[in-house]
Amino acid sequence: MNSKLYKIGRRLLQAVPSVLGVIVISFVLTRALPGDPAVYFAGAMADQESIQQVRQALGLDRSWIEQFFIYVGNLVQGDWGQSLKTGQPVTEELLKRLPASMELTLIGLGLAIAVAVPLGILAATNPGSWVDHVCRMLVTAGVSLPTFFTGLFLVYIFYYLLGWSPSPLGRLDIVYLSPPHVTGFYIIDSLLAGDLETFRGAVAQLILPAATLGLFALAPIARMTRGAMLGALASDYVRTARANGLSRATVLMTYAFRNASLPVLTTLGMVFSFLLGANVLVEKVFSWPGIGSFAIEALVASDYAAVQGFVLSMALLFVAVNLTIDVILTMTDPRVGLGD
Amino acid sequence: MKRRDFLKSVGVVSSASILPFLKYLPAEAAGRKDTLVVVAGHGINSLDLHRKGTNRPSYQVTVNIYDRLVRFGVKTLEDGSLSYDSTKIEPEVAESWTISDDRKTLTFKISPKAKFWDGSQVTAHDVKWSFDRAVSLGGFPFVQMKAGSMTKPEQFVAVDDMTFQVKLAKPSKLTLPDLAVPIPFIINSKVAKAHATEKDPWATEYLHKNPAGSGAFKVVRWDPGQQFVYERNEAWALGPKPGAKRVIVREVPSASTRRALTERGDADLYMDIPAKDSQEIVAKTGGKVKVSGAPIDNCLHVLALNLKHKPFDNVKVRQAIAYAVPYSDIIKAAAYGRGKPMFGGKNMKPTDIEWPQPFPYDTDLDKAKALLKEAGMSSGFETTLSYNLGLASWQEPTALLIQESLGKIGIKAKLDKIPGASWRTAALVEKRLPMHLENFGGWLNYPDYYFFWAYKFGHLFNSSNYKNPEVEKLVDETLHMEVTDAAYTANVKKMIGIAFEDVPRIPIYQPYLDAAMQSSVDGYASWFHRQLDVRGITKDSV
Numbered sequence: 108m109n110s111k112l113y114k115i116g117r118r119l120l121q122a123v124p125s126v127l128g129v130i131v132i133s134f135v136l137t138r139a140l141p142g143d144p145a146v147y148f149a150g151a152m153a154d155q156e157s158i159q160q161v162r163q164a165l166g167l168d169r170s171w172i173e174q175f176f177i178y179v180g181n182l183v184q185g186d187w188g189q190s191l192k193t194g195q196p197v198t199e200e201l202l203k204r205l206p207a208s209m210e211l212t213l214i215g216l217g218l219a220i221a222v223a224v225p226l227g228i229l230a231a232t233n234p235g236s237w238v239d240h241v242c243r244m245l246v247t248a249g250v251s252l253p254t255f256f257t258g259l260f261l262v263y264i265f266y267y268l269l270g271w272s273p274s275p276l277g278r279l280d281i282v283y284l285s286p287p288h289v290t291g292f293y294i295i296d297s298l299l300a301g302d303l304e305t306f307r308g309a310v311a312q313l314i315l316p317a318a319t320l321g322l323f324a325l326a327p328i329a330r331m332t333r334g335a336m337l338g339a340l341a342s343d344y345v346r347t348a349r350a351n352g353l354s355r356a357t358v359l360m361t362y363a364f365r366n367a368s369l370p371v372l373t374t375l376g377m378v379f380s381f382l383l384g385a386n387v388l389v390e391k392v393f394s395w396p397g398i399g400s401f402a403i404e405a406l407v408a409s410d411y412a413a414v415q416g417f418v419l420s421m422a423l424l425f426v427a428v429n430l431t432i433d434v435i436l437t438m439t440d441p442r443v444g445l446g447d
Numbered sequence: 448m449k450r451r452d453f454l455k456s457v458g459v460v461s462s463a464s465i466l467p468f469l470k471y472l473p474a475e476a477a478g479r480k481d482t483l484v485v486v487a488g489h490g491i492n493s494l495d496l497h498r499k500g501t502n503r504p505s506y507q508v509t510v511n512i513y514d515r516l517v518r519f520g521v522k523t524l525e526d527g528s529l530s531y532d533s534t535k536i537e538p539e540v541a542e543s544w545t546i547s548d549d550r551k552t553l554t555f556k557i558s559p560k561a562k563f564w565d566g567s568q569v570t571a572h573d574v575k576w577s578f579d580r581a582v583s584l585g586g587f588p589f590v591q592m593k594a595g596s597m598t599k600p601e602q603f604v605a606v607d608d609m610t611f612q613v614k615l616a617k618p619s620k621l622t623l624p625d626l627a628v629p630i631p632f633i634i635n636s637k638v639a640k641a642h643a644t645e646k647d648p649w650a651t652e653y654l655h656k657n658p659a660g661s662g663a664f665k666v667v668r669w670d671p672g673q674q675f676v677y678e679r680n681e682a683w684a685l686g687p688k689p690g691a692k693r694v695i696v697r698e699v700p701s702a703s704t705r706r707a708l709t710e711r712g713d714a715d716l717y718m719d720i721p722a723k724d725s726q727e728i729v730a731k732t733g734g735k736v737k738v739s740g741a742p743i744d745n746c747l748h749v750l751a752l753n754l755k756h757k758p759f760d761n762v763k764v765r766q767a768i769a770y771a772v773p774y775s776d777i778i779k780a781a782a783y784g785r786g787k788p789m790f791g792g793k794n795m796k797p798t799d800i801e802w803p804q805p806f807p808y809d810t811d812l813d814k815a816k817a818l819l820k821e822a823g824m825s826s827g828f829e830t831t832l833s834y835n836l837g838l839a840s841w842q843e844p845t846a847l848l849i850q851e852s853l854g855k856i857g858i859k860a861k862l863d864k865i866p867g868a869s870w871r872t873a874a875l876v877e878k879r880l881p882m883h884l885e886n887f888g889g890w891l892n893y894p895d896y897y898f899f900w901a902y903k904f905g906h907l908f909n910s911s912n913y914k915n916p917e918v919e920k921l922v923d924e925t926l927h928m929e930v931t932d933a934a935y936t937a938n939v940k941k942m943i944g945i946a947f948e949d950v951p952r953i954p955i956y957q958p959y960l961d962a963a964m965q966s967s968v969d970g971y972a973s974w975f976h977r978q979l980d981v982r983g984i985t986k987d988s989v
Binding site: 141143146148154155157158160161164165191192193194195200203204259262263266267270274275276277278281285390391392393394396400401407408409 | 484490492493498499500501502585586587589590655670671672673674695697698699700701703704707708710711713714866867868869871872876906907
């Protein structure tokens with residue numbers, strides 16, 4: 108166990124240079140982009156004089172090196188800066204927005220796994236049958252349609268025409284108040300507070316956007332599961348298990364699936380990061396106050412602190428997710444080590 | 448567990464979970480009657496207009512929760528819709544005012560009915576503190592106050608508790624209307640000063656999230672990025688009682704979603720609906736949703752030519768282009784008919800000082816070619832046509848149509864798309880775009896005000912680098928002149944005549960500002976600040 112912790116610690120240390128690089132690159136990139144936040148925030152009717160005033164107030168008239176050291180100094184103390192656009196500290200914004208996106212992405216991913224994995228297994232056990240073809244069609248449709256199109260389409264059918272889904276106004280309908288903040292995940296927080304109505308309201312708002320994201324994530328997961336299962340089912344140990352007379356279920360789940368799950372897990376990590384990015388369009392359609400729209404708006408406004416904060420938090424998240432996947436892999440497969 | 452038992456338990460649990468909802472149903476139906484749900488595309492980022500970096504949508508909040516000394520009246524247009532009236536100035540916090548004989552001193556009597564939310568009386572000292580703040584924090588508030596000749600705290604005097612004076616160096620007709628714009632709002636200075644610090648003497652950190660005013664509404668809830676909620680101030684006595692008790696303004700980024708919500712009746716009001724949607728939505732819902740809109744005062748969508756780039760310094764070239772713009776097509780394709788045509792005038796010299804008024808140009812490619820020939824450019828030339836991606840909804844089709852039409856007279860225009868964040872720097876600050884689309888609209892409804900900002904050399908919205916000594920002289924003379932002055936009409940006519948002749952800016956149309964709302968919503972008025980004033984809105988029971 109100690110060596111495992113030691114290995115995890117070493118992996119974390121290996122990630123530090125990349126995070127530092129991310130900080131430097133995001134700092135330079137945001138300032139190299141065209142667009143002057145001073146002009147943007149001086150507002151309408153501003154002339155050279157008032158723009159210069161705003162520039163000084165924002166601290167943008169100092170040299171880049173000076174600004175960088177001020178920024179890093181603040182970062183170390185936990186101050187990620189102030190978002191000019193929203194007027195809130197960046198940490199506050201991220202702490203509010205990140206759970207919103209994470210909740211959506213995780214539920215979407217969960218839905219995708221719940222549909223794609225059984226579909227992939229079915230397709231693998233009946234290759235060439237109609238189930239395999241249905242799997243292929245569903246997967247192609249899900250991946251070729253852009254997320255905003257799927258989102259708008261689902262809104263059109265289920266909200267506009269049928270009226271089954273609640274209005275796409277965001278995380279909670281107007282009649283509900285958000286549950287007291289514990290994790291930021293409304294589903295968890297409302298259950299912790301014992302508030303079943305808010306729980307149901309939050310779930311109702313989640314269904315359509317999570318389905319949109321899930322459809323998009325179906326493809327890689329289903330195809331990966333199918334491919335890995337096919338490979339596993341054709342292997343020697345499965346042949347031996349069958350020859351030894353083990354039941355179909357045991358062969359399928361304990362032997363074939365456990366071995367096939369390794370590439371699936373790796374794909375999951377990639378799909379999760381990918382989904383966090385694809386979030387933006389879904390957030391726009393469903394008015395979800397997530398991290399994607401926050402980042403886009405900050406970029407448009409040349410809101411340096413917010414963009415850098417976003418990039419940094421995404422980098423840290425990516426490191427954490429990959430590390431988690433690696434740890435799970437070592438637990439399921441004794442061949443895989445955390446080492447080099 | 449057996450299947451039957453499982454199903455039974457599920458049945459019990461689901462029917463039990465409906466019970467909490469029952470208490471919502473009848474209450475909700477009644478509650479919705481005095482709650483207005485508004486959907487908007489952009490969210491607010493501050494409750495304090497004077498703060499640096501406050502975005503435009505935030506002006507709406509200031510309009511509704513803070514009072515000013517005076518306000519504009521409301522008039523009914525020909526088609527029955529309501530609009531603000533720039534010629535009528537009504538009392539708000541000031542119950543009456545007098546202007547001295549030399550017109551350099553305006554004295555306001557504060558109404559004893561004006562009370563802050565904490566019950567205390569609004570005094571002249573609060574007004575002075577608020578006005579001092581408006582001119583001391585710089586940025587846009589300073590520039591707007593300056594337009595009304597108010598720049599220094601010394602100009603504001605609290606004569607006694609209920610009398611406030613504004614002293615001017617020179618008389619100006621713009622001062623009084625400038626007191627009705629969103630900027631000079633009145634803050635409860637006692638509350639603000641209690642939260643001021645040495646580093647922050649104007650309490651910007653506190654007022655950013657905690658307004659302290661006297662207005663008809665209060666902000667009871669603000670979830671940045673999601674929504675904010677107004678609640679009616681029952682003690683407000685400075686005007687007719689607002690019809691809505693609660694107004695929820697929800698941020699919905701996707702235009703299609705906003706439209707779906709309005710069509711389904713889940714949103715009561717949709718501010719700033721694009722022209723295309725406004726035309727379709729009325730037909731689609733069979734009149735359940737109505738659209739109210741008016742042309743934006745003192746605002747023009749123009750094609751601007753930069754005189755620093757040859758050959759636009761030649762007036763014949765500019766006039767040729769004015770004859771080549773496909774005006775009617777643009778109004779159909781870019782404005783969907785929601786634009787007042789600003790072309791096809793009959794005389795080369797204006798007959799009145801109505802502004803904006805149609806310029807004496809119309810699409811005539813032969814005339815355009817002849818003028819180019821006179822200018823020695825019969826073989827045409829190449830140039831760049833820039834537009835703002837942030838306003839692509841009308842600027843993109845307009846630019847494409849203009850590019851096509853110019854091609855027919857030999858001018859090859861390359862399209863240059865500039866992202867919204869970079870637009871102001873390129874077009875207005877550096878003034879480096881050869882040919883571009885522009886949309887300035889002045890808050891104070893006078894033609895000389897428009898000319899001040901768009902035709903005076905070096906001024907922000909003069910992206911054409913246009914310099915004409917006669918225009919400079921005329922604007923300086925006329926800007927602060929009273930409308931009733933003998934020379935006013937003659938000067939403005941001269942200015943418009945020069946603009947007709949020189950066309951550094953070619954007006955295409957005057958845009959409309961439309962809002963879509965349920966048929967039960969009444970009292971919506973179009974304002975110059977293009978934001979929602981909820982104080983006049985009522986919602987009948989359907």
